[in-house]
Amino acid sequence: MSITRQDAWSQDEDLLLAEVVLRHIREGSTQLVAFEEVGKKLSRTAAACGFRWNSFVRKQYKTGIELAKKHRKENKKRVEISNVKQSELKVEMIPIPKENNDYPFQTDISMKEVVAYLQSIESKNNELIQTIKKLEAENMSLSEENSKLKFQYETITNQLSHVEEDYRALLDIMERARKLVILEDDKKSEKVKFQMDRNGNLERLKK
Structure with missing residues (x-):
């Protein structure tokens, strides 16, 4: 069982720590892996190596x-x-699924087949683009037609409102005329009678 060291760090140990960490950085590895490697070589913990690197050594190796x-x-x-x-x-050996076959892939596809497959995809894509453009044109046409119908509806609604106002005014005039006719008829139907007053004069009576 190895004994974990807790004594002070020497210059050689600092140099070893720097070399290992920089190597791991160059190779795309992590500093934690570097601390573990140094810890095994120096009989120190990875945490102690990490603390030493961050608190002291790293400042001396910025470049x-x-x-x-x-x-x-x-x-x-x-x-x-x-x-x-x-x-x-490897483009000529692109694996393509095979139907109804125990072996799921084939690798004998040629470049011509790849080009033909890509061209078919491009053709379908162009068809979709044309369909989208056609639908957009139809949508624009329907929007214009909808705007025209909306304008016609508003115009007819306004005209109907004016007609209703004229109709109500006409009804009002007709009602007034009817009342005048009835009043005139009442006046004509009144019978006039006379009687003699106390002084011997005739006065007109309304029945």
């Missing part, structure tokens, strides 16, 4: 850390470019 990060970034780009080139080389 080295930036260079290590830059190197890691360049390595990542090279790996991505390499992966792209490999995928380009």
